[in-house]
Amino acid sequence: MIRVRSLTVEFPASAGQMRRVLDQVDLEVAPGELVVLNGVSGSGKTTLLSVVGGLLRPTSGAVEVQGRAVAKLTDTSAAAYRRDTLGFLFQQNYLFDRMSVLDNVALPLVAAGWSPGRIRTRVTETLATVGASAVVDRTIAELSGGERQRCALARALVARPRLLLCDEPTANLDAAGRELLLDLLDERKSSGVTILLATHDPLFDSAPHVDRVVRLEDGRVVTT
Amino acid sequence: MDPRSLANLVAAMLVREREKHLGILILAVVLVFLAASVLLLSGALRHEMELALDGQPDAVVQRMHAGRPVDLPVAWADQFAALPGVSAAQGRVFGRYFQEQNGVYFTVVGIDFFAENVGKELEALVAGLDVREFLDGDRMLVGSRVAGFLERGRYGGVYEFRTPEGDPVPVTVHGTLPEETDLVGADLVLVEIGLARRILGLGPDEATDIALSIPNDTEADAVMARIIGTHFDLRVLLRREMSAGYADSFRLRSGLFLLLGGAVLAAFGLVLFQRYSLITGTDRGQIGVLRATGWSVRQIIVLKTSESLVVGLLAYLIGAVGAVVYVHAAGAPGLMGLFLGFENLGAGAGPLHWIDTDALVLLFLFYLLPFTASVLVPTWRLANLDPVEVLR
Numbered sequence: 001m002i003r004v005r006s007l008t009v010e011f012p013a014s015a016g017q018m019r020r021v022l023d024q025v026d027l028e029v030a031p032g033e034l035v036v037l038n039g040v041s042g043s044g045k046t047t048l049l050s051v052v053g054g055l056l057r058p059t060s061g062a063v064e065v066q067g068r069a070v071a072k073l074t075d076t077s078a079a080a081y082r083r084d085t086l087g088f089l090f091q092q093n094y095l096f097d098r099m100s101v102l103d104n105v106a107l108p109l110v111a112a113g114w115s116p117g118r119i120r121t122r123v124t125e126t127l128a129t130v131g132a133s134a135v136v137d138r139t140i141a142e143l144s145g146g147e148r149q150r151c152a153l154a155r156a157l158v159a160r161p162r163l164l165l166c167d168e169p170t171a172n173l174d175a176a177g178r179e180l181l182l183d184l185l186d187e188r189k190s191s192g193v194t195i196l197l198a199t200h201d202p203l204f205d206s207a208p209h210v211d212r213v214v215r216l217e218d219g220r221v222v223t224t
Numbered sequence: 225m226d227p228r229s230l231a232n233l234v235a236a237m238l239v240r241e242r243e244k245h246l247g248i249l250i251l252a253v254v255l256v257f258l259a260a261s262v263l264l265l266s267g268a269l270r271h272e273m274e275l276a277l278d279g280q281p282d283a284v285v286q287r288m289h290a291g292r293p294v295d296l297p298v299a300w301a302d303q304f305a306a307l308p309g310v311s312a313a314q315g316r317v318f319g320r321y322f323q324e325q326n327g328v329y330f331t332v333v334g335i336d337f338f339a340e341n342v343g344k345e346l347e348a349l350v351a352g353l354d355v356r357e358f359l360d361g362d363r364m365l366v367g368s369r370v371a372g373f374l375e376r377g378r379y380g381g382v383y384e385f386r387t388p389e390g391d392p393v394p395v396t397v398h399g400t401l402p403e404e405t406d407l408v409g410a411d412l413v414l415v416e417i418g419l420a421r422r423i424l425g426l427g428p429d430e431a432t433d434i435a436l437s438i439p440n441d442t443e444a445d446a447v448m449a450r451i452i453g454t455h456f457d458l459r460v461l462l463r464r465e466m467s468a469g470y471a472d473s474f475r476l477r478s479g480l481f482l483l484l485g486g487a488v489l490a491a492f493g494l495v496l497f498q499r500y501s502l503i504t505g506t507d508r509g510q511i512g513v514l515r516a517t518g519w520s521v522r523q524i525i526v527l528k529t530s531e532s533l534v535v536g537l538l539a540y541l542i543g544a545v546g547a548v549v550y551v552h553a554a555g556a557p558g559l560m561g562l563f564l565g566f567e568n569l570g571a572g573a574g575p576l577h578w579i580d581t582d583a584l585v586l587l588f589l590f591y592l593l594p595f596t597a598s599v600l601v602p603t604w605r606l607a608n609l610d611p612v613e614v615l616r
Contacts (some may be wrong), residue, residue, distance in 0.1 A: 055615075075608075096237075
């Protein structure tokens with residue numbers, strides 16, 4: 001499903017210097033696997049997810065998802081890849097606070113050309129699966145942190161992607177929310193969805209449905 | 225994208241973030257209103273002046289003494305009519321009448337109902353008039369401003385003029401000129417030509433000037449030379465010179481409008497700059513999220529342009545309709561005064577019925593396209609960055 005080869009990412013630092021965030025990373029994730037990326041802050045977990053998700057171009061190396069070289073996709077193909085193949089659950093959620101839950105969750109479907117009727121049906125279904133169907137017409141600003149996280153998860157799942165990328169998914173959730181998330185991830189995994197998840201949360205170290213934990217340190221894979 | 229889904233999203237973005245759009249909408253409405261008012265008013269007045277010029281004679285002969293026009297023998301009209309190139313000549317009687325108590329001027333114009341009037345303007349003003357009734361006693365047709373003045377002064381339908389010798393001349397108001405003629409006729413008092421001579425103090429054989437009809441425009445210069453040759457103190461004003469006079473007057477006043485237009489343009493530039501800056505700030509995160517959730521650069525540009533188009537179009541409609549109402553229904557109070565300062569009874573004109581649609585189309589293109597496009601470049605620039613970079 002995912003094949004990462006010699007991946008290096010550098011960011012401009014002060015005084016014209018470059019800071020290497022990922023250094024020659026190699027990683028393979030099979031279809032249907034749930035892989036946890038572990039490591040301290042700054043180890044490169046979020047950057048790795050961003051490159052796999054086509055949100056960031058690498059400095060060198062290659063990333064293939066379902067046989068497609070992600071970094072070489074054209075704008076339209078990259079958009080279609082982000083829309084149809086993967087769902088991305090961001091640490092900060094990145095929801096539009098003033099807009100309704102429906103409008104937020106519907107964003108990938110609008111881009112995919114769905115009609116308003118189909119969009120509402122699919123969004124309602126997806127919100128039900130994450131336990132947030134009651135808030136469909138409320139604005140994000142009116143929601144609690146946990147409810148927002150569920151909406152963000154619904155947006156990541158609404159197009160029923162084959163790959164789910166999660167960045168610190170439990171950061172804003174209470175105990176019940178975390179249990180629900182684990183159940184959801186388990187359910188997705190069971191239906192064949194590949195999941196790559198970056199987290200500090202020790203909950204995932206011992207979770208039964210986690211296939212592998214990959215540890216990153218200073219931009220390098222140290223244990224798989 | 226499904227256009228209905230796109231429309232729903234644009235509407236949601238506009239309504240949910242209305243505070244963000246309201247400021248720019250109000251500013252754009254004010255700018256469109258000002259620009260449209262200036263363009264509509266100047267266009268309508270230019271049109272009115274062109275119509276007024278159409279009614280002028282081909283040439284006018286004045287007698288000048290010490291650089292000022294004086295009366296001349298009306299018999300010279302026959303002499304000029306006999307000149308090659310001149311088809312008709314007519315002595316005209318008109319002049320300003322100062323109403324001392326109120327410090328206002330009327331323009332008294334004499335009409336010779338038994339001669340063919342040279343120039344269509346007078347004929348147009350008295351078209352449909354029952355001449356027999358009008359000539360039954362001393363009667364007058366008055367412009368709307370004169371009518372208003374007489375009404376306010378409670379003159380009861382009869383105004384008593386005074387001859388230069390101080391003799392009273394009571395004249396009954398026969399009717400009021402239609403408001404469409406206000407631009408040229410608001411301060412007019414139209415009376416029978418003999419009565420005009422009495423009020424203005426002209427002798428029975430005198431005229432204020434002589435209007436000429438010169439059917440072939442190429443002969444106008446030759447006619448002018450011949451007339452100046454007959455009497456040393458004559459001045460001939462050709463139609464094209466009157467036209468230039470109108471144009472000069474209009475250009476002078478257009479200068480004021482140009483200043484106003486310049487101010488509006490500068491403000492519009494600031495609006496565009498503000499929009500350009502705004503999108504690099506608050507909209508930055510929005511574009512990043514759209515990119516991250518599978519929107520292509522083209523789709524984001526369509527979305528942001530649609531949003532901008534709706535705001536711009538709404539502002540244009542409100543501003544332009546407001547300007548049409550302000551100029552064409554309300555008579556542009558305030559702005560009109562800049563144009564009509566030459567009127568004896570003060571600035572003002574009746575409703576201007578001719579709407580300069582070309583100006584509205586021009587404004588539409590020069591306002592709406594840049595307004596809508598102002599979000600294109602920053603959106604395109606941001607949408608082409610890596611989504612992570614935009615979100616960061």
